[in-house]
Amino acid sequence: MSVLVVQDLTTSLPTDEGPVPIVRDVSFELAAGRCLAIVGESGSGKSMTALSILGLVPRPLAITSGQILLEGKDLVPLSGAAQRRVRGREIAMIFQEPMTSLNPVIRVGEQVIEALLLHEKVSKKAAYGRALELFERVGIPDPAARLEAYPHQLSGGLKQRAMIAMALIMRPKVLLADEPTTALDVTIQAQILRLLRELMGEFGTALLLITHDLGVVNQIADEVAVFYAGRIVERAPRDQFFSAPAHPYSVGLLDALPARAQKGARLREIPGHVPSPTNVPAGCAFAPRCPKRGEACDVVPRLEPLCDGSRRVACFYPEEPV
């Protein structure tokens, strides 16, 4: 049973020449305790998808169509107050930059218990107790002192752990993580990913992970969704995605990884650039950069199951599974 179902979500920027979609007809499901990784280049609409789910798209962007079902309840038409009740309690988010995601002038503890005080009738003391437990759980040494500290007194890794504690204090059903490890050292990265995986199992939280780092995807994700120019072009279980990518764009992404290249050979790159949202080609957006394009590519391909049923691909000429 999926906790979060996103159906045909479109988020657009209104302009004088009509709305420009940033996120186009995006659909996916997320089951409790599972991790879906959203991969794509900068500007492909990954972060906007997450902010749309939270109802926090920056003005003047707005969700123009689609549904976001949290346990069957649509979040899109909810009022501001009703959305705030969902945020923090049912869905929470971790941001990319631990350096800027904690308010520099407020003690860490105060910020961590903010959601708790907001959504539950608990005393400040009890809230601090729970924050202390959670700080221990996310592996912050000397948690009591860290609760009293100001953000600038914490290292990047500790800040990110504090952020995770802050997001998980209400045990939300869905956790959105926007590049949670990009700003961290590689060693810390692995620790944080392991921690997230453990906490998902413990709390039954579903994780929507946004990243452009395929190494991170390989470590933590159950399923992968590849974004290109605002659309999902491929959705596959992790192992299939890495062993036999079907969409030419996915193939290109994986070929650009040093780990897969032959020693001494030049890394293969995808020629050209990601189109800007105002200038997306008609038909398949990837066609101009695609080595396999054909006549059919003048039409937008739908995300359809591949013949072996293992995944969905939006391409007329997918790589055949081996």
Place this chain on the structure above:
Amino acid sequence: MSEFFSPGPVRDALTSSVIALTVLLLAVIAIIKVRKDEPLAAGFAEVYRRRRFSIAVLVLYCFVALLDSIAWVGGGSVSEGDLVSAHEARSVIDRVFSRPRERGYSAPLADKEFYEGSPLAARHVLGTNVLGEDVLYLTLKGARVALLIGAVTSLITIPLALFFGVLAGYFGGRLDDIIFFIMSTLASMPGVLLLVALVMALGQGTLSVCIALGVTSWVGFARLTRGETMKLRQVDYVLAARSLGVRPARIILRHIIPNLLHLIVITFVLLFSGLVLSEATLSWLGIGVGGSWGQMIAQAKDELSRDPLIWWNVVPAGVALFALLLCLNLVGDALRDVLDPRTRRLRA
């Protein structure tokens, strides 16, 4: 004795003293608070290191104003026959520096008239004006008026600017349009004309001058806060708070305004000097606050055309005003260098 007693002077003395002591207490609390906040305390220490002299001068001004605010009735020596002042609220400055009136001008340190043959300290150190009033005494009294105008007006301007700026910046949309329209309208009116019109409408007096100055001076800071709020609104910790379902009012009070603090401190200091100067302009036009340096200068302007030149009426007030503004601006610049994150990064 009792027929001379009226509750008026006692109440005046009490209010003035209580307000002065409250301000002193608040200042002490603020200093203690700031000392606890490490980055801010480090910032102020740096400002102190750079501008020791200016800060000393400002403290001196505050000290004079404080002495002029602590007042009580009765006691002390009052010149003979002056029964009225014996029953007035008189401050420390009044008691120490007031001199009996002369019949007219008296040059600095002149030993004629009442003080014939008196010791140097008891003479009119800076002479007297056309009415025979001691200029040093008037100049010292002006400190309190200047600081009062600056402080009261800042207390009107800064909250007003914060309120509109943050509201416009945070909520945007139609509200932003309306507030920005109001700001542009105010900014497009000639400042002095608007000021004069407001003072005329409100009637003369310290408070109405302060209100008029406050209403005309908030736009600049409001624009600054509006822009800064728009920026902060998209900062990760504000997004994080919003993603936790925190209400806008709480976000503004906890996450936005505390992060505007450096701007508020800098603006307060720089605004302060601008306001004291604006009051001088109003006094020149004859609608300022009684007893201000602006008024002294306005009254002394005619004396400059006399022969021999009577310079001692205008110079003390001018120097007092100039020194206050200079020190405020120097400290304000140092504060900006230290507290503004942009220049801080450049220095590092």
